[in-house]
Amino acid sequence: MKRICPECKEEYTGRSDKRFCSAMCRSTFHNRARAEEQVFQRTINNILRHNRNILAELNPDGKASVRRDRLIDRGFKFRYFTNEYASNTGNLYHFCYDYGYKVEEGDWVLIIKRQEYVE
Known part of the structure:
Protein backbone atom coordinates (compact mmCIF):
# COMPACT_ATOMS: atom_id res chain seq x y z
CA MET A 1 0.00 0.00 0.00
CA LYS A 2 1.38 3.38 -1.03
CA ARG A 3 1.41 5.99 1.68
CA ASP A 17 0.05 4.20 11.79
CA LYS A 18 2.70 6.65 10.61
CA ARG A 19 1.13 9.68 8.86
CA PHE A 20 4.15 11.79 7.92
CA CYS A 21 7.47 10.97 6.31
CA SER A 22 9.49 12.98 8.87
CA ALA A 23 9.25 14.99 12.06
CA MET A 24 9.82 18.16 10.04
CA CYS A 25 6.78 17.46 7.82
CA ARG A 26 4.66 16.67 10.90
CA SER A 27 5.69 19.92 12.61
CA THR A 28 5.14 22.01 9.49
CA PHE A 29 1.70 20.50 8.94
CA HIS A 30 0.51 21.12 12.51
CA ASN A 31 2.08 24.58 12.74
CA ARG A 32 0.22 25.65 9.62
CA ALA A 33 -3.03 24.20 11.01
CA ARG A 34 -2.63 26.21 14.23
CA ALA A 35 -1.38 29.40 12.57
CA GLU A 36 -4.80 31.07 12.42
CA GLU A 37 -5.45 30.40 16.10
CA GLN A 38 -1.98 31.67 17.01
CA VAL A 39 -2.55 34.89 15.06
CA PHE A 40 -5.79 35.47 16.98
CA GLN A 41 -4.09 34.87 20.35
CA ARG A 42 -1.15 37.09 19.43
CA THR A 43 -3.52 39.89 18.40
CA ILE A 44 -5.42 39.72 21.71
CA ASN A 45 -2.19 39.59 23.73
CA ASN A 46 -0.85 42.62 21.87
CA ILE A 47 -4.03 44.59 22.67
CA LEU A 48 -3.83 43.58 26.36
CA ARG A 49 -0.15 44.51 26.54
CA HIS A 50 -0.87 47.87 24.86
CA ASN A 51 -3.70 48.57 27.33
CA ARG A 52 -1.45 47.68 30.28
CA ASN A 53 1.33 49.95 29.02
CA ILE A 54 -1.10 52.87 28.65
CA LEU A 55 -2.36 52.36 32.21
CA ALA A 56 1.21 52.14 33.55
CA GLU A 57 2.26 55.28 31.68
CA LEU A 58 -0.65 57.33 33.02
CA ASN A 59 -0.28 55.98 36.56
CA PRO A 60 3.30 56.47 37.79
CA ASP A 61 2.33 56.78 41.47
CA GLY A 62 0.04 53.77 41.96
CA LYS A 63 -3.27 55.65 41.77
CA ALA A 64 -4.45 58.28 39.29
CA SER A 65 -7.62 59.74 37.78
CA VAL A 66 -7.61 60.58 34.09
CA ARG A 67 -10.23 61.56 31.55
CA ARG A 68 -11.64 58.71 29.49
CA ASP A 69 -10.76 60.62 26.29
CA ARG A 70 -7.09 60.58 27.24
CA LEU A 71 -7.11 56.77 27.29
CA ILE A 72 -9.03 56.55 24.02
CA ASP A 73 -6.65 59.01 22.32
CA ARG A 74 -3.74 56.71 23.19
CA GLY A 75 -5.53 53.70 21.67
CA PHE A 76 -6.92 52.09 24.84
CA LYS A 77 -9.58 49.45 24.13
CA PHE A 78 -12.04 49.13 27.02
CA ARG A 79 -13.42 45.80 25.75
CA TYR A 80 -10.15 43.98 26.48
CA PHE A 81 -9.01 43.17 30.02
CA THR A 82 -7.58 40.14 31.80
CA ASN A 83 -9.88 39.97 34.82
CA GLU A 84 -12.39 41.82 36.98
CA TYR A 85 -12.33 42.52 40.69
CA ALA A 86 -15.35 43.52 42.77
CA SER A 87 -14.27 45.32 45.94
CA ASN A 88 -16.03 45.00 49.27
CA THR A 89 -17.64 48.39 48.66
CA GLY A 90 -19.19 47.18 45.39
CA ASN A 91 -16.78 48.89 43.01
CA LEU A 92 -15.94 46.90 39.88
CA TYR A 93 -12.37 47.17 38.61
CA HIS A 94 -11.18 45.83 35.25
CA PHE A 95 -7.54 44.71 35.18
CA CYS A 96 -4.99 44.48 32.39
CA TYR A 97 -2.48 42.25 34.15
CA ASP A 98 -1.29 44.27 37.18
CA TYR A 99 -3.01 47.60 36.40
CA GLY A 100 -6.71 48.14 36.93
CA TYR A 101 -9.23 50.81 36.17
CA LYS A 102 -12.72 51.81 37.22
CA VAL A 103 -14.91 54.00 35.04
CA GLU A 104 -16.34 56.75 37.23
CA GLU A 105 -19.03 59.36 36.71
CA GLY A 106 -18.29 62.35 34.51
CA ASP A 107 -16.03 60.50 32.05
CA TRP A 108 -13.26 60.01 34.59
CA VAL A 109 -11.33 56.77 34.97
CA LEU A 110 -9.57 55.78 38.19
CA ILE A 111 -6.37 53.80 37.50
CA ILE A 112 -4.78 51.66 40.20
CA LYS A 113 -1.86 49.27 40.48
CA ARG A 114 -2.72 45.82 41.83
CA GLN A 115 -2.01 45.47 45.52
CA GLU A 116 -1.13 42.18 47.19
CA TYR A 117 -4.47 42.09 49.01
CA VAL A 118 -6.41 42.30 45.73
CA GLU A 119 -6.90 38.66 44.75
Missing part, protein backbone atom coordinates in the same frame (compact mmCIF):
# COMPACT_ATOMS: atom_id res chain seq x y z
CA ILE A 4 1.79 9.64 0.79
CA CYS A 5 2.91 12.32 3.24
CA PRO A 6 0.12 14.94 3.55
CA GLU A 7 2.73 17.72 3.81
CA CYS A 8 5.33 17.10 1.10
CA LYS A 9 3.29 14.61 -0.99
CA GLU A 10 6.19 12.13 -1.14
CA GLU A 11 5.84 8.38 -0.78
CA TYR A 12 7.26 6.90 2.44
CA THR A 13 7.58 3.61 4.33
CA GLY A 14 7.38 2.80 8.00
CA ARG A 15 4.88 1.80 10.65
CA SER A 16 1.28 1.34 9.57
Whole structure:
Protein backbone atom coordinates (compact mmCIF):
# COMPACT_ATOMS: atom_id res chain seq x y z
CA MET A 1 0.00 0.00 0.00
CA LYS A 2 1.38 3.38 -1.03
CA ARG A 3 1.41 5.99 1.68
CA ILE A 4 1.79 9.64 0.79
CA CYS A 5 2.91 12.32 3.24
CA PRO A 6 0.12 14.94 3.55
CA GLU A 7 2.73 17.72 3.81
CA CYS A 8 5.33 17.10 1.10
CA LYS A 9 3.29 14.61 -0.99
CA GLU A 10 6.19 12.13 -1.14
CA GLU A 11 5.84 8.38 -0.78
CA TYR A 12 7.26 6.90 2.44
CA THR A 13 7.58 3.61 4.33
CA GLY A 14 7.38 2.80 8.00
CA ARG A 15 4.88 1.80 10.65
CA SER A 16 1.28 1.34 9.57
CA ASP A 17 0.05 4.20 11.79
CA LYS A 18 2.70 6.65 10.61
CA ARG A 19 1.13 9.68 8.86
CA PHE A 20 4.15 11.79 7.92
CA CYS A 21 7.47 10.97 6.31
CA SER A 22 9.49 12.98 8.87
CA ALA A 23 9.25 14.99 12.06
CA MET A 24 9.82 18.16 10.04
CA CYS A 25 6.78 17.46 7.82
CA ARG A 26 4.66 16.67 10.90
CA SER A 27 5.69 19.92 12.61
CA THR A 28 5.14 22.01 9.49
CA PHE A 29 1.70 20.50 8.94
CA HIS A 30 0.51 21.12 12.51
CA ASN A 31 2.08 24.58 12.74
CA ARG A 32 0.22 25.65 9.62
CA ALA A 33 -3.03 24.20 11.01
CA ARG A 34 -2.63 26.21 14.23
CA ALA A 35 -1.38 29.40 12.57
CA GLU A 36 -4.80 31.07 12.42
CA GLU A 37 -5.45 30.40 16.10
CA GLN A 38 -1.98 31.67 17.01
CA VAL A 39 -2.55 34.89 15.06
CA PHE A 40 -5.79 35.47 16.98
CA GLN A 41 -4.09 34.87 20.35
CA ARG A 42 -1.15 37.09 19.43
CA THR A 43 -3.52 39.89 18.40
CA ILE A 44 -5.42 39.72 21.71
CA ASN A 45 -2.19 39.59 23.73
CA ASN A 46 -0.85 42.62 21.87
CA ILE A 47 -4.03 44.59 22.67
CA LEU A 48 -3.83 43.58 26.36
CA ARG A 49 -0.15 44.51 26.54
CA HIS A 50 -0.87 47.87 24.86
CA ASN A 51 -3.70 48.57 27.33
CA ARG A 52 -1.45 47.68 30.28
CA ASN A 53 1.33 49.95 29.02
CA ILE A 54 -1.10 52.87 28.65
CA LEU A 55 -2.36 52.36 32.21
CA ALA A 56 1.21 52.14 33.55
CA GLU A 57 2.26 55.28 31.68
CA LEU A 58 -0.65 57.33 33.02
CA ASN A 59 -0.28 55.98 36.56
CA PRO A 60 3.30 56.47 37.79
CA ASP A 61 2.33 56.78 41.47
CA GLY A 62 0.04 53.77 41.96
CA LYS A 63 -3.27 55.65 41.77
CA ALA A 64 -4.45 58.28 39.29
CA SER A 65 -7.62 59.74 37.78
CA VAL A 66 -7.61 60.58 34.09
CA ARG A 67 -10.23 61.56 31.55
CA ARG A 68 -11.64 58.71 29.49
CA ASP A 69 -10.76 60.62 26.29
CA ARG A 70 -7.09 60.58 27.24
CA LEU A 71 -7.11 56.77 27.29
CA ILE A 72 -9.03 56.55 24.02
CA ASP A 73 -6.65 59.01 22.32
CA ARG A 74 -3.74 56.71 23.19
CA GLY A 75 -5.53 53.70 21.67
CA PHE A 76 -6.92 52.09 24.84
CA LYS A 77 -9.58 49.45 24.13
CA PHE A 78 -12.04 49.13 27.02
CA ARG A 79 -13.42 45.80 25.75
CA TYR A 80 -10.15 43.98 26.48
CA PHE A 81 -9.01 43.17 30.02
CA THR A 82 -7.58 40.14 31.80
CA ASN A 83 -9.88 39.97 34.82
CA GLU A 84 -12.39 41.82 36.98
CA TYR A 85 -12.33 42.52 40.69
CA ALA A 86 -15.35 43.52 42.77
CA SER A 87 -14.27 45.32 45.94
CA ASN A 88 -16.03 45.00 49.27
CA THR A 89 -17.64 48.39 48.66
CA GLY A 90 -19.19 47.18 45.39
CA ASN A 91 -16.78 48.89 43.01
CA LEU A 92 -15.94 46.90 39.88
CA TYR A 93 -12.37 47.17 38.61
CA HIS A 94 -11.18 45.83 35.25
CA PHE A 95 -7.54 44.71 35.18
CA CYS A 96 -4.99 44.48 32.39
CA TYR A 97 -2.48 42.25 34.15
CA ASP A 98 -1.29 44.27 37.18
CA TYR A 99 -3.01 47.60 36.40
CA GLY A 100 -6.71 48.14 36.93
CA TYR A 101 -9.23 50.81 36.17
CA LYS A 102 -12.72 51.81 37.22
CA VAL A 103 -14.91 54.00 35.04
CA GLU A 104 -16.34 56.75 37.23
CA GLU A 105 -19.03 59.36 36.71
CA GLY A 106 -18.29 62.35 34.51
CA ASP A 107 -16.03 60.50 32.05
CA TRP A 108 -13.26 60.01 34.59
CA VAL A 109 -11.33 56.77 34.97
CA LEU A 110 -9.57 55.78 38.19
CA ILE A 111 -6.37 53.80 37.50
CA ILE A 112 -4.78 51.66 40.20
CA LYS A 113 -1.86 49.27 40.48
CA ARG A 114 -2.72 45.82 41.83
CA GLN A 115 -2.01 45.47 45.52
CA GLU A 116 -1.13 42.18 47.19
CA TYR A 117 -4.47 42.09 49.01
CA VAL A 118 -6.41 42.30 45.73
CA GLU A 119 -6.90 38.66 44.75
